[in-house]
């Protein structure tokens with residue numbers, strides 16, 4: 001039986017965050033799902049019986065208030081997962097407004113840093129705790145997402161900088177870099193014609209999309225004592241997308257060849 005720990009998950013009402021909440025709850029931990037106010041009524045979470053609080057990671061007061069409420073109600077947080085985020089439409093720089101750029105960078109990068117700073121500083125005082133941020137395959141790749149990719153590169157840098165800053169206190173900071181993951185956000189982009197499912201899987205060695213519980217498995221590993229010597233890393237969970245980038249130049253991966261397609 002694992003000792004019960006206290007975990008906070010931003011973006012816990014949907015997609016990857018929801019899968020993490022479900023997994024930690026199933027493992028017997030106390031989990032607080034933090035999400036935008038209009039998402040806090042999510043039926044999946046109510047059915048589970050996990051604790052829910054509203055937060056806007058773009059708002060410093062909201063983040064500080066949520067953290068204070070958690071400390072008061074549950075005590076010190078053992079682990080934080082920063083899954084609150086937004087994806088962006090594929091747009092060229094002349095199409096992408098600076099308002100949209102600011103929103104995407106603000107939510108994904110500033111929001112992640114703000115939550116790390118507030119929760120992590122308290123972890124340092126407690127001399128314990130671990131954080132997992134959600135980077136992306138776009139953190140280290142050139143893609144036509146001119147706000148999202150720089151924001152996710154920033155998340156990687158934040159992860160590395162804070163790992164060095166807080167390692168002396170035993171606080172670990174890591175990231176996962178998911179590939180194309182079957183979530184409501186990505187499905188909505190596919191449905192409105194902004195992403196093509198066939199192209200998303202074409203470059204993945206495993207020839208498929210990632211499932212949310214597969215990302216949650218990696219996050220739970222990094223949160224756990226099994227990862228006690230790991231800090232400052234970003235773990236790709238991408239069905240081999242990053243490893244296979246070069247194959248397109250040589251005509252594509254074997255699964256893209258007609259004779260190798262399995263029905």
Ligand SMILES: NC(=O)c1ccc[n+]([C@@H]2O[C@H](COP(=O)([O-])OP(=O)(O)OC[C@H]3O[C@@H](n4cnc5c(N)ncnc54)[C@H](O)[C@@H]3O)[C@@H](O)[C@H]2O)c1
Nearest residue numbers: 011014015016035036056057084085136178180181183185
């Ligand atoms: N789905 C993918 O293919 C993929 C790939 C790589 C990285 N990611 C990242 O994973 C994270 C989760 O994405 P997802 O696909 O599960 O999306 P999702 O939309 O299913 O879930 C994101 C959650 O974040 C919440 N959120 C958004 N803005 C917020 C804010 N300001 N304050 C608080 N909560 C907020 C949303 O309400 C939502 O519940 C994001 O950081 C995303 O960039 C996703």
